Amino acid sequence: MNQSELKSFLDKTDAIVGKEWLETATSHPEDIASYYTKLRKFYQKMHSEEGAMHFPIKPLEGGGAHAEGLLFHVKDLDTTIKENKYKKVMELGSGVGFNLINLARMNPDVEFIGFDLTDKNIIQARKKAHERRLTNIQFKKRNFDELQVSNFPQQDLIFAIEALCHSKNLDKVIQDSHNILHSNGRLVLFDGYGTKKARTAGEDTLRAADYFSKGFFLPNPQFLDDTLNSGKNAGFEIILKDYTQNILSNFVRFEEGVKLIFRFPWLTRLMIRFKILPIEVFRHGLAGLYGPYLLKYGYAGYFKLDCKK
Ligand SMILES: C[S@@+](CC[C@H](N)C(=O)[O-])C[C@H]1O[C@@H](n2cnc3c(N)ncnc32)[C@H](O)[C@@H]1O
Numbered sequence: 001m002n003q004s005e006l007k008s009f010l011d012k013t014d015a016i017v018g019k020e021w022l023e024t025a026t027s028h029p030e031d032i033a034s035y036y037t038k039l040r041k042f043y044q045k046m047h048s049e050e051g052a053m054h055f056p057i058k059p060l061e062g063g064g065a066h067a068e069g070l071l072f073h074v075k076d077l078d079t080t081i082k083e084n085k086y087k088k089v090m091e092l093g094s095g096v097g098f099n100l101i102n103l104a105r106m107n108p109d110v111e112f113i114g115f116d117l118t119d120k121n122i123i124q125a126r127k128k129a130h131e132r133r134l135t136n137i138q139f140k141k142r143n144f145d146e147l148q149v150s151n152f153p154q155q156d157l158i159f160a161i162e163a164l165c166h167s168k169n170l171d172k173v174i175q176d177s178h179n180i181l182h183s184n185g186r187l188v189l190f191d192g193y194g195t196k197k198a199r200t201a202g203e204d205t206l207r208a209a210d211y212f213s214k215g216f217f218l219p220n221p222q223f224l225d226d227t228l229n230s231g232k233n234a235g236f237e238i239i240l241k242d243y244t245q246n247i248l249s250n251f252v253r254f255e256e257g258v259k260l261i262f263r264f265p266w267l268t269r270l271m272i273r274f275k276i277l278p279i280e281v282f283r284h285g286l287a288g289l290y291g292p293y294l295l296k297y298g299y300a301g302y303f304k305l306d307c308k309k
Contacts, residue, residue: 001292002091006204009262010208015283016265016269020201027213027214027218032166033117035280035284041177052095052099054073054162057069058247067258079087080157087110088110090159090180092159092160093116095116095121099261100112100137101128102262104134112138113139116141144173145168145169147178149180154181158185158188159188165203170226173201174307179232184309187307190302191222191305193224193227193300194300199223204297215286227305228275236309242303243302243303244300259286261285
């Protein structure tokens with residue numbers, strides 16, 4: 001999507017949901033859980049049968065297979081675990097367990113624990129771990145914005161893949177993680193963030209960014225520079241890697257699919273009103289529609305933050 005198409009899609013979006021919708025669509029924990037409950041099967045069908053709920057990181061040359069790209073994060077974390085001889089690993093926002101189940105299989109002598117907000121995700125993750133007879137892994141229901149750090153055993157590695165974007169208090173999660181980590185430990189984040197350019201963006205781009213955030217049920221916009229500062233203030237040394245270009249091709253494919261439901265806005269509006277198209281699915285589509293524009297024009301990026309204590 002380019003600048004002139006942007007305006008036309010914003011108008012179509014307004015025609016479907018009404019301009020006031022941006023003010024009223026909420027991203028409370030119960031909305032987030034409902035989104036992941038309703039979208040879980042969709043993710044499984046369209047994205048990853050094994051239950052990955054993150055973007056594939058693909059090589060820039062030659063594309064690479066979707067399933068291989070989804071394993072990029074796991075392989076990267078596996079290297080970190082082995083190189084540092086880590087023994088206790090925690091995932092924040094563990095979804096249906098794709099990352100931890102793979103890591104637990106690759107590291108039978110390491111203890112893994114995953115926290116998630118969505119009951120259905122936890123049930124599914126536990127079932128998969130049980131079926132694979134993995135005894136070094138636990139999944140628990142917990143809101144990562146409300147970690148009670150005094151209750152935790154020390155961890156060597158804490159990681160979150162496209163989950164802390166849902167945090168209402170990122171400073172606190174980062175500080176809590178620092179407090180839970182062993183002195184040689186690290187926090188690894190893979191996520192999308194607004195860039196400096198987004199702070200001075202024009203009105204249309206800001207609306208696109210708002211629709212994008214609502215699409216992924218993100219409560220607050222998170223910016224890369226703020227997150228780096230939170231990490232440094234908590235006491236981490238951070239190595240930053242930019243993977244924006246590596247996720248773009250997949251996002252563009254998502255955009256192409258979503259554009260179909262914007263062809264006849266009146267029909268989409270009716271389908272939402274009569275619950276033929278669940279609003280959560282439509283919201284998800286907004287992220288697919290506006291995400292590539294924000295990434296392509298440098299208003300957002302996808303990064304790995306390797307935060308060493
Ligand atoms: C995009 S999915 C990513 C799942 C997993 N990390 C992966 O890579 O497949 C985000 C996950 O974060 C969980 N989540 C969102 N907000 C949360 C919170 N405040 N506390 C715990 N989990 C949360 C959601 O339920 C969802 O399972």
